[in-house]
Amino acid sequence: LIRHLVATATSLSAVLAASAMLGVLTWAPDARAVDDRGDILTGRHRRAFESPQRWALEFRGLLYAPNIDSDSALGNNTPYKDTFGTMKRLAVQLEVDYQAVRIPHLGTLGPGIGVGFTEMSNNTYILGHPDEPAKEQTSLDIYPMYLVAVLRADVLKRELKIPLVPYVKGGLGLALWRASNDAGTSTFTQTNGTTVKGEGHTFGTELAAGLMFNIDVFDPVGAGNLDQSTGINNTYIFAEYYDANLTGIGQSHPLLVGSSGWAFGLTVEF
Amino acid sequence: MTRRLSSVQPAAPIRAAAGLALGLTSVFALFAGTASAQTTTGTTTTSSTGLTVGINPSSLITHTLPNGSDFTRDSTLNPTGINFEDCERDVVLNFPLVASGTASAASGYALYAFAGTNCDQGSTYVSPGVAGSTCWPVVNGPISYNLNASFVIGIRARQILSQATFTVKEPFTTVATTDDSVCHIQPTSAALQISVYFVFGTTMGLASIGGSGVTQINADLAAAAPPTSLTIGIGSTVLLPTWNSITDQDIVGYNVYYQPLGAPAAATTMQVCPGSDGSTSDESGTTTTTTAQSFTLNALGDDGGDDGGDGGDDGSTDAAATPTSAAQGCYNTTPINATPIADAGVPYHPNGVDCPSPYPAGATGSGDAGDLSGVSTADAASDTVDTTSDDGSVGTISTAASVADISMQPREAKLPDGSYKYPFVTATGNTANSATLSNLTNNVEYVVGVAATDSYGNVGALSTFNGSDMICQWPQQVTDFFDSYRSAGGLAGGSFCQVESPDLPTGAGGSALVAGAALVFALRRRRR
Numbered sequence: 081l082i083r084h085l086v087a088t089a090t091s092l093s094a095v096l097a098a099s100a101m102l103g104v105l106t107w108a109p110d111a112r113a114v115d116d117r118g119d120i121l122t123g124r125h126r127r128a129f130e131s132p133q134r135w136a137l138e139f140r141g142l143l144y145a146p147n148i149d150s151d152s153a154l155g156n157n158t159p160y161k162d163t164f165g166t167m168k169r170l171a172v173q174l175e176v177d178y179q180a181v182r183i184p185h186l187g188t189l190g191p192g193i194g195v196g197f198t199e200m201s202n203n204t205y206i207l208g209h210p211d212e213p214a215k216e217q218t219s220l221d222i223y224p225m226y227l228v229a230v231l232r233a234d235v236l237k238r239e240l241k242i243p244l245v246p247y248v249k250g251g252l253g254l255a256l257w258r259a260s261n262d263a264g265t266s267t268f269t270q271t272n273g274t275t276v277k278g279e280g281h282t283f284g285t286e287l288a289a290g291l292m293f294n295i296d297v298f299d300p301v302g303a304g305n306l307d308q309s310t311g312i313n314n315t316y317i318f319a320e321y322y323d324a325n326l327t328g329i330g331q332s333h334p335l336l337v338g339s340s341g342w343a344f345g346l347t348v349e350f
Numbered sequence: 351m352t353r354r355l356s357s358v359q360p361a362a363p364i365r366a367a368a369g370l371a372l373g374l375t376s377v378f379a380l381f382a383g384t385a386s387a388q389t390t391t392g393t394t395t396t397s398s399t400g401l402t403v404g405i406n407p408s409s410l411i412t413h414t415l416p417n418g419s420d421f422t423r424d425s426t427l428n429p430t431g432i433n434f435e436d437c438e439r440d441v442v443l444n445f446p447l448v449a450s451g452t453a454s455a456a457s458g459y460a461l462y463a464f465a466g467t468n469c470d471q472g473s474t475y476v477s478p479g480v481a482g483s484t485c486w487p488v489v490n491g492p493i494s495y496n497l498n499a500s501f502v503i504g505i506r507a508r509q510i511l512s513q514a515t516f517t518v519k520e521p522f523t524t525v526a527t528t529d530d531s532v533c534h535i536q537p538t539s540a541a542l543q544i545s546v547y548f549v550f551g552t553t554m555g556l557a558s559i560g561g562s563g564v565t566q567i568n569a570d571l572a573a574a575a576p577p578t579s580l581t582i583g584i585g586s587t588v589l590l591p592t593w594n595s596i597t598d599q600d601i602v603g604y605n606v607y608y609q610p611l612g613a614p615a616a617a618t619t620m621q622v623c624p625g626s627d628g629s630t631s632d633e634s635g636t637t638t639t640t641t642a643q644s645f646t647l648n649a650l651g652d653d654g655g656d657d658g659g660d661g662g663d664d665g666s667t668d669a670a671a672t673p674t675s676a677a678q679g680c681y682n683t684t685p686i687n688a689t690p691i692a693d694a695g696v697p698y699h700p701n702g703v704d705c706p707s708p709y710p711a712g713a714t715g716s717g718d719a720g721d722l723s724g725v726s727t728a729d730a731a732s733d734t735v736d737t738t739s740d741d742g743s744v745g746t747i748s749t750a751a752s753v754a755d756i757s758m759q760p761r762e763a764k765l766p767d768g769s770y771k772y773p774f775v776t777a778t779g780n781t782a783n784s785a786t787l788s789n790l791t792n793n794v795e796y797v798v799g800v801a802a803t804d805s806y807g808n809v810g811a812l813s814t815f816n817g818s819d820m821i822c823q824w825p826q827q828v829t830d831f832f833d834s835y836r837s838a839g840g841l842a843g844g845s846f847c848q849v850e851s852p853d854l855p856t857g858a859g860g861s862a863l864v865a866g867a868a869l870v871f872a873l874r875r876r877r878r
Contacts, residue, residue: 148835157838163831204828206584215583215590218830256846259832262585262786266832268843276843278832335835335842 129304133313133349136192136232138175140345142322143168144198146222146337153333162210163218164200168341171198171222177230179349187233192249196224204261216262222337223256224324226286237314243294245316253286253324255337282337283329290320292347316347401451403461403548404563406500409446411565414504415439416527423807426602431541432507432569433806437533442504443567447548450498451561459550459560460492463503465510466519469547470562478521486512486519488546503548508532511569514544536571541806543568574601574802574810582798582823586830589787589823593800593813600804601780607812608774608787608798611822776803790825797822 145168148160173196180190201219206212228251236242259266259278266278294316296303306312320343328334405411411430413421421441423429432443449461466485468474476483488509495501508525511532525532536542544567550560575596583590591606777785780802790796797820799812812820832843 151840153839153841155839159831159834159838159840163834204585204830207827207829214585214826214828216585216588216828220831259830261830262588263788266830268832268836276836277845278843279846280842280844281846333841335840
């Protein structure tokens with residue numbers, strides 16, 4: 081299922097990227113001038129109706145591969161790779177931003193919070209027989225979260241009528257994780273006889289930079305109607321490179337579940 | 351010391367009161383026109399006499415064991431029909447009837463019960479034993495009835511089935527309680543449809559019909575085919591059987607039976623007390639009063655002997671029967687819940703290995719091994735007649751017939767803790783093809799088999815594996831990701847909220863999220 085989702089996400093990402101490229105290439109300022117009134121001198125760019133804009137909501141898909149094997153405590157061992165392989169898994173996330181400040185001739189700035197989920201699973205193998213897979217499944221669930229400051233530079237869109245909005249994010253990250261098998265949460269019996277449950281959390285930093293493409297240019301009238309009826313000001317697709325550097329800030333024994341890579345998705349501002 | 355855990359045998363006055371209440375309830379329901387969730391349908395024909403007789407539409411056809419215990423199936427499993435177990439147990443089908451008319455009209459008529467075709471046609475009726483006869487009596491002679499009131503007629507399943515395959519229907523013959531050959535008359539999966547007639551006639555010849563009613567009884571005596579390609583996947587304290595499902599729409603699920611192989615348990619001994627025999631009449635056709643019966647299980651502090659009367663030898667741990675309270679018909683029993691023998695050196699077999707069936711000799715191909723107390727079947731070496739007690743457990747019947755053995759639903763075989771004597775898990779749906787057997791013990795050999803169940807509650811033959819019907823497999827310690835990680839030197843783990851550094855308080859993660867959310871809302875309020 082994960083493979084299928086990843087394949088689907090990859091395909092979707094390709095489509096989104098192609099759509100963005102197509103949009104840039106085919107975008108015609110004259111076509112939108114019918115409905116939009118741009119005012120370069122005042123820095124304002126309004127539709128006939130424009131509702132207040134305070135929030136942004138991102139539906140995100142990430143290609144996720146935790147850096148567990150980079151833990152120096154593991155030496156040259158690679159338990160994650162040995163168990164789950166090297167294929168990146170799809171993670172889904174939801175991010176909400178509050179656009180607290182509008183910086184003139186630049187864009188919006190405000191806090192954002194994101195919550196996501198990803199899972200990787202594979203067969204276990206018989207103890208002492210690594211070449212003999214058992215039918216029981218082993219899984220690792222990761223819930224990556226972050227609290228970041230988000231700067232969306234929509235000056236290009238608002239003042240130069242270019243439907244591209246670059247943005248950056250930076251802040252703190254946190255991931256809850258849980259290792260499990262068919263019997264439930266995994267446990268490990270230590271040499272002193274005590275058991276350790278296979279769950280925990282990891283702190284770190286979160287950085288990201290991306291580019292949003294405003295798809296309202298394809299249907300300015302529809303976008304205006306959407307704003308009037310629902311309060312959604314802008315709709316974007318985006319591509320982003322993220323770095324969830326979850327190395328365990330203040331933690332002595334973290335599971336390095338951070339990842340870096342590409343994220344894609346849809347953003348609405350309202 | 352014997353300690354009675356429960357007793358559900360009502361005293362005679364209570365039973366009488368219950369019967370009266372039941373009767374009043376039925377009459378009230380009849381005249382009030384209320385109908386239960388599942389009613390029995392039938393057709394009533396009124397003749398010129400004004401007499402009518404037919405199934406009470408507000409009541410159900412129920413099943414009771416010969417000792418009077420209720421044996422009606424769950425409403426999802428064709429409870430009014432006859433399955434193989436019903437036949438082998440020779441259950442009594444209790445037909446709720448109502449007859450109406452004047453006493454003068456009823457004068458000269460008697461009520462009879464037939465099975466067959468066109469048994470209410472009067473002039474075209476051909477007497478049993480004569481070429482062309484299509485009806486056979488299921489009750490010998492007239493039936494006692496109550497005019498203008500509801501009443502119940504109990505008819506044995508084997509009597510209803512007895513002549514279903516006869517070309518020429520014969521006069522009434524009592525099917526011996528030791529003869530279960532009629533239970534093997536249906537080798538195909540299509541259910542038999544038998545009409546049961548209740549007819550007011552002047553004689554058994556039924557030349558003159560004074561009123562009649564008919565209802566259809568379906569009988570499915572055929573076992574489901576065994577699932578194929580059973581494999582048992584390994585896990586830690588779990589086994590994961592998979593199989594190929596059966597493409598038969600009549601299949602409603604699969605029972606996966608499993609039990610550890612090893613020495614018998616030493617301590618768990620029970621006393622089994624059958625329910626008292628009700629005052630039903632299951633053969634004469636006289637009016638019956640049905641009272642629900644049941645059995646009790648009494649914990650014993652020592653190891654007793656065995657359950658009394660093995661209808662089907664469970665082939666395992668039961669010792670000789672030792673009645674402990676003849677007056678109550680109580681027996682001691684040691685159920686099969688063997689203490690596993692650990693085998694740390696078990697080899698790895700991806701799909702399990704063939705192993706001896708723990709079920710009775712001659713009963714391979716059956717899904718449930720166990721006692722068949724109370725079943726009057728004595729036609730096979732492994733079966734003995736037991737008319738004394740019913741310990742409530744059911745099991746395989748091994749017959750001398752060549753028809754494949756069919757096992758039975760162990761629905762009554764419960765231990766005091768509520769578990770089944772022969773544990774199984776159910777996979778629902780005819781396309782189900784896997785199950786999980788959990789809470790097992792690693793390095794202990796378990797024998798596993800799977801059988802399909804159909805819409806009548808028949809449990810089919812067990813899947814086959816290298817000529818046997820059982821597979822042995824061992825849950826084994828497996829290495830999952832967390833094992834690998836910790837074994838490789840990783841140190842993470844504990845709990846979601848555990849913080850290993852003194853720098854951060856417990857719940858710091860959650861606190862950070864809450865703080866973030868609070869910040870968002872604070873900013874929003876400020877904006878307003």
